[in-house]
Amino acid sequence: MAKYPQLDDCQGVWKIKDVGDAVKLGRWRRAGSRAVLASGTTIDYITMSSQGDASDFGDTSSDIVARVGLGSHTRGFFAGGNGQIDVIEFITFVTTGDVTDFGNLTDGVNLPAGLSNATRGIVGGGRDPAMSNIINYFTMSTAGNASDFGDLTVARAFMPGLANTTRGFFAGGFAPGEQNVIDFITIATTGNAQDFGDMFESQYTSGPACSSTRGVTMGAYNDAITGTCDKITFASTGKSTRFGDLSTVHMGSGGASNSVKGFQLGGQIVADGAASNIIDSIVIAHGGTSLDFGDLTRTAGGKAAASSGEHGGLTDGY
């Protein structure tokens, strides 16, 4: 039986038709694929396949932090933000232009989690200003307002959203107090989240990265640990395991991925509280200590929003 390669496991024999379908439907990995980071009005981008510094992409609509990023194959979305903003706006990865208005969340929140598959964008939790349990969803190809999806098992904020093409995961968070809960949803349906397991340690502020099989949280924080990375295996419920560390101890980093590497962008350096311009990468299949990738065009503190178009939620068999 033919085994068609995943984007994060490119080997084996392909049918030409499947390659063509992947290209036409936007599922083919492009060497120039980008990750973006929005902080305030600034958007930076990196080319994930090419180590180097970030470049200026364009601007957001206003000076907003504490929002979340998520991405389809073609669009990067930013949602929520400080002041309990309900705005959803997007950029198109292949351009370097300013954001376009997309619609609104059902409830304005800051520090929510975001995740997506190729069709749906999901925004869950956050503060409105109380901790929210609300999960929103929207169809990323069609501008419009978000709709209610269901509830998180625990109302909380400041946690990473992880996904493969089927399931979305919310890992840890602040409720207040650091949380160890991991809950999940089935992206194509609606309904309340269900418990998946626990984080290795209670934590929040991590940036997300995922392949089609594994989710990684980068830059955890609680009273005892800082800068650690954990991994969960999407196919098996249970506890996350320690995966590695960031090269510099950060919290609140933006997280993006191309299904092979995870990228930590900016964040707050725990030692002195300073905003960082560091971009690090970590190989999702390997772990270890993250490696220097380049620098942002400016520093971005602990509440910036990252997005990419090749993460694990988009790579099912291609």
Add this chain to the structure above:
Amino acid sequence: MANKIIKYNLTAEGTIPTYIEDGGYFLKANSNASPQDNDIIGATVDGSSETGLGELTSAAAIKSYLDTYTSDWTTGDVDENGDDIAFNQTNAANMIWAKKV
């Protein structure tokens, strides 16, 4: 009709109980096995008679309960001096009680 503000656990399968309309608030760790290892506050669906682990019958009762385990909590934000902002039990209790119909 009316709902109730109660303490509850997730089901043994890790799902939100069907009698909870709006929950997931202010977890208190207990000695149960995961996924029932936290006592959670929430509002039941309108008309439900479920009281879960116990009903909280007023904002004052919610605050008294929160006072038993949240004294060292912070909000996760910092003030203009960079200091952690303490969790406000009164505000939290009022927020929960506002879900009472």
